[in-house]
Amino acid sequence: xxxxxxxxxxxxxxxxxxxxxxxxxYITYKPKTFGENDIDIEIECCGLCGSDIMTAKGGDxxxxxxxxxxxxxxxxxxxxxxxxSKVTLHKLGDRVGLxxxxxxxxxxxxxxxxxxxxxxxxxxTYDGKYPDGYISQGGYASHVRAHEYMCFPIPxxxxxxxxxxxxxxxxxxxxxxxxxxxxxxxxxEIPKVAIVGLGGLGHLAVQFCKALGADAYVFSRTxxxxxxxxxxxxxxxxxxxxDGWEKEYFDQFDLILNCAIGLSGLNIDAFLSILKxxxxxxxxxxxxxxxxxxxxxxxxxxxxxxxxxxxxxxxEEAVELFNLAAENNIVxxxxxxxxxxxxxxxxxxxxxxxxxxxRFVFTxxxxxxxxGSA
Amino acid sequence: xxxxxxxxxxxxxxxxxxxxxxxxxYITYKPKTFGENDIDIEIECCGLCGSDIMTAKGGDxxxxxxxxxxxxxxxxxxxxxxxxSKVTLHKLGDRVGLxxxxxxxxxxxxxxxxxxxxxxxxxxTYDGKYPDGYISQGGYASHVRAHEYMCFPIPxxxxxxxxxxxxxxxxxxxxxxxxxxxxxxxxxEIPKVAIVGLGGLGHLAVQFCKALGADAYVFSRTxxxxxxxxxxxxxxxxxxxxDGWEKEYFDQFDLILNCAIGLSGLNIDAFLSILKxxxxxxxxxxxxxxxxxxxxxxxxxxxxxxxxxxxxxxxEEAVELFNLAAENNIVxxxxxxxxxxxxxxxxxxxxxxxxxxxRFVFTxxxxxxxxGSA
Numbered sequence: 001x002x003x004x005x006x007x008x009x010x011x012x013x014x015x016x017x018x019x020x021x022x023x024x025x026y027i028t029y030k031p032k033t034f035g036e037n038d039i040d041i042e043i044e045c046c047g048l049c050g051s052d053i054m055t056a057k058g059g060d061x062x063x064x065x066x067x068x069x070x071x072x073x074x075x076x077x078x079x080x081x082x083x084x085s086k087v088t089l090h091k092l093g094d095r096v097g098l099x100x101x102x103x104x105x106x107x108x109x110x111x112x113x114x115x116x117x118x119x120x121x122x123x124x125t126y127d128g129k130y131p132d133g134y135i136s137q138g139g140y141a142s143h144v145r146a147h148e149y150m151c152f153p154i155p156x157x158x159x160x161x162x163x164x165x166x167x168x169x170x171x172x173x174x175x176x177x178x179x180x181x182x183x184x185x186x187x188x189e190i191p192k193v194a195i196v197g198l199g200g201l202g203h204l205a206v207q208f209c210k211a212l213g214a215d216a217y218v219f220s221r222t223x224x225x226x227x228x229x230x231x232x233x234x235x236x237x238x239x240x241x242x243d244g245w246e247k248e249y250f251d252q253f254d255l256i257l258n259c260a261i262g263l264s265g266l267n268i269d270a271f272l273s274i275l276k277x278x279x280x281x282x283x284x285x286x287x288x289x290x291x292x293x294x295x296x297x298x299x300x301x302x303x304x305x306x307x308x309x310x311x312x313x314x315x316e317e318a319v320e321l322f323n324l325a326a327e328n329n330i331v332x333x334x335x336x337x338x339x340x341x342x343x344x345x346x347x348x349x350x351x352x353x354x355x356x357x358x359r360f361v362f363t364x365x366x367x368x369x370x371x372g373s374a
Numbered sequence: 375x376x377x378x379x380x381x382x383x384x385x386x387x388x389x390x391x392x393x394x395x396x397x398x399x400y401i402t403y404k405p406k407t408f409g410e411n412d413i414d415i416e417i418e419c420c421g422l423c424g425s426d427i428m429t430a431k432g433g434d435x436x437x438x439x440x441x442x443x444x445x446x447x448x449x450x451x452x453x454x455x456x457x458x459s460k461v462t463l464h465k466l467g468d469r470v471g472l473x474x475x476x477x478x479x480x481x482x483x484x485x486x487x488x489x490x491x492x493x494x495x496x497x498x499t500y501d502g503k504y505p506d507g508y509i510s511q512g513g514y515a516s517h518v519r520a521h522e523y524m525c526f527p528i529p530x531x532x533x534x535x536x537x538x539x540x541x542x543x544x545x546x547x548x549x550x551x552x553x554x555x556x557x558x559x560x561x562x563e564i565p566k567v568a569i570v571g572l573g574g575l576g577h578l579a580v581q582f583c584k585a586l587g588a589d590a591y592v593f594s595r596t597x598x599x600x601x602x603x604x605x606x607x608x609x610x611x612x613x614x615x616x617d618g619w620e621k622e623y624f625d626q627f628d629l630i631l632n633c634a635i636g637l638s639g640l641n642i643d644a645f646l647s648i649l650k651x652x653x654x655x656x657x658x659x660x661x662x663x664x665x666x667x668x669x670x671x672x673x674x675x676x677x678x679x680x681x682x683x684x685x686x687x688x689x690e691e692a693v694e695l696f697n698l699a700a701e702n703n704i705v706x707x708x709x710x711x712x713x714x715x716x717x718x719x720x721x722x723x724x725x726x727x728x729x730x731x732x733r734f735v736f737t738x739x740x741x742x743x744x745x746g747s748a
Contacts, residue, residue: 109625109650110625110651113560113651115652115678118651118676118677118678120625179652186487250494251483251484251494263671276483277484277489277492280680283671283674286671286672286675287671289670289672291671292668292669293668293670293671294666295666295667295669296665296666297657297661297665297667298660298683300681300682301660301683301685302492302685304489304492304682304684304685305682306680306681306682307680307682308674308680308681309671309673309674310678311675311676
């Protein structure tokens with residue numbers, strides 16, 4: 001394998017055709033112009049996120065347009081190898097994480113209010129457009145360049161392969177749990193959270209619920225993930241394959257975190273009925289662009305519940321989640337696979353088939369790209 | 375007109391066939407069994423609510439099943455003429471209001487938490503089923519029987535014809551405004567509320583926003599209600615008939631109260647885009663049973679906004695709203711019409727056609743039913 005010609009070029013495994021969404025090819029490319037607040041990360045490992053697949057599939061049952069060639073990957077752990085002149089948050093040699101967002105303006109209301117994940121000028125870690133037109137490239141690569149604010153310090157106690165999955169999957173579930181698990185319930189009641197779907201997102205949500213003082217109940221179609229749910233710390237498990245399952249749980253839940261990706265099998269009316277008054281059904285797993293909620297205003301009418309999605313999280317939340325994970329021994333269940341064209345194909349294919357419990361992390365980037373000596 | 379044979383019977387104008395949803399007929403009927411906490415109200419006037427029409431239409435583009443004959447009407451003002459042995463909240467001769475809910479168990483979590491409008495054992499003022507099977511009958515009638523807790527004291531300063539519309543339309547908009555207008559915005563910012571649709575609900579929402587310290591902006595298809603919006607106290611008016619109207623209002627609103635009844639013309643994506651992060655789109659106008667939101671999880675993804683409905687309000691909120699209305703001179707714009715078969719037909723037909731600004735109130739019940747001497 002050729003050694004990457006850094007810093008002139010980055011190298012990575014790129015989607016070159018949406019039909020070949022699971023067959024990335026080795027390419028080299030110019031990074032974005034280096035900004036005063038940018039850092040370069042030499043990548044040690046990178047998780048595989050469902051978004052990688054939905055992006056790679058483009059309009060073919062994915063999220064729509066994609067600029068090709070495209071290096072996906074936004075669960076990145078690596079070492080800081082270059083810092084811009086105004087960088088204050090990191091120094092050379094630090095181990096840092098980068099999730100799904102590489103840039104925010106830090107100058108708008110949303111950024112000022114700790115909601116930079118909703119910055120209208122934000123740029124995603126891959127397939128995002130910078131003001132100068134450069135299309136961002138992600139973490140199935142030798143290096144990645146990002147704004148310092150979007151890169152998070154990783155506590156020493158966390159292994160890189162575990163920290164990787166926390167960068168996107170972890171933050172995606174942690175932010176809504178942190179925001180929407182009610183505080184100070186009457187009579188010191190413990191909040192009850194329904195986690196719909198036990199996969200890459202759900203298995204982390206169960207663990208974070210516990211760390212945040214809530215009881216997690218896993219809702220899954222069949223009993224197949226029951227034992228694993230309890231192993232992860234769930235307080236209960238409900239199989240939703242039986243009609244009328246919801247009756248027993250009427251008015252019991254403070255929050256539903258929908259970690260399931262497809263909506264087609266989801267009986268939203270049933271789920272909303274298990275919420276307490278003004279409870280929230282929050283989706284974090286995003287389906288193909290053409291899948292929709294088909295929901296009547298009456299559906300919410302019985303309890304004033306609401307439906308929302310949550311995107312990523314803020315830097316503040318990311319820093320808190322990594323510390324919480326280190327303190328509470330929150331460990332993503334990952335399968336590692338050395339990065340290569342073959343490794344990418346195997347992992348993308350198996351992940352799409354649901355054949356992983358629960359998250360792939362690509363490793364051995366030094367061997368693939370000739371890095372590691374910096 | 376025959377004098378009603380109260381207390382043996384009540385008399386009212388009833389829907390007898392959903393095809394004749396706008397042609398109620400004079401009937402007499404037995405009231406429900408009188409409970410220890412019940413009161414009888416001799417009705418002075420009653421507002422016409424959109425729910426009356428949607429109920430009367432049954433499955434014919436309405437809300438589905440209806441038990442016939444059915445006396446609708448749930449914006450009731452009248453005089454207490456009988457009280458149960460355990461009644462403590464009212465005394466004979468009091469002027470009271472009754473909205474869309476006639477009973478709640480007052481013994482469940484929801485009732486204990488000031489959310490009795492969501493009590494699973496609640497009974498609506500009309501077409502609701504009591505535990506003994508009795509189907510409740512509403513306010514186009516000589517009298518109505520209801521639980522004391524659901525009846526509200528009316529401040530002396532309010533005219534009955536105005537208080538009537540506040541019992542349902544008023545409470546329906548007041549409760550979500552009270553709950554969801556954010557308090558303590560940074561820099562003492564004044565909350566901005568979008569009121570979608572200026573009709574029976576919307577014209578009250580504009581007035582209550584002002585009383586609650588928020589700025590109301592009316593969103594309507596055309597400019598036809600612009601002058602009236604400002605007359606009601608709106609801070610702004612936006613015509614949504616022009617494509618792209620939303621761009622100018624990106625990230626500006628704390629809350630959207632959807633008072634429009636039909637969903638077909640509503641561009642939810644556009645509306646959600648004007649919300650601030652975690653803002654709320656709350657529907658209070660309920661369309662026909664077959665109309666649905668067709669909304670993608672992605673729609674909420676840009677700002678973490680949420681979609682909900684709100685139903686009625688609590689007693690505590692009702693009491694607050696009547697006092698607020700009296701203090702702030704909040705006056706529903708009503709057109710009165712003497713109750714009779716002909717009066718009902720005229721008002722129901724014109725209300726369905728949108729030919730009223732903004733609310734009908736039936737009056738002269740004493741003449742129709744031979745009451746008034748109690």
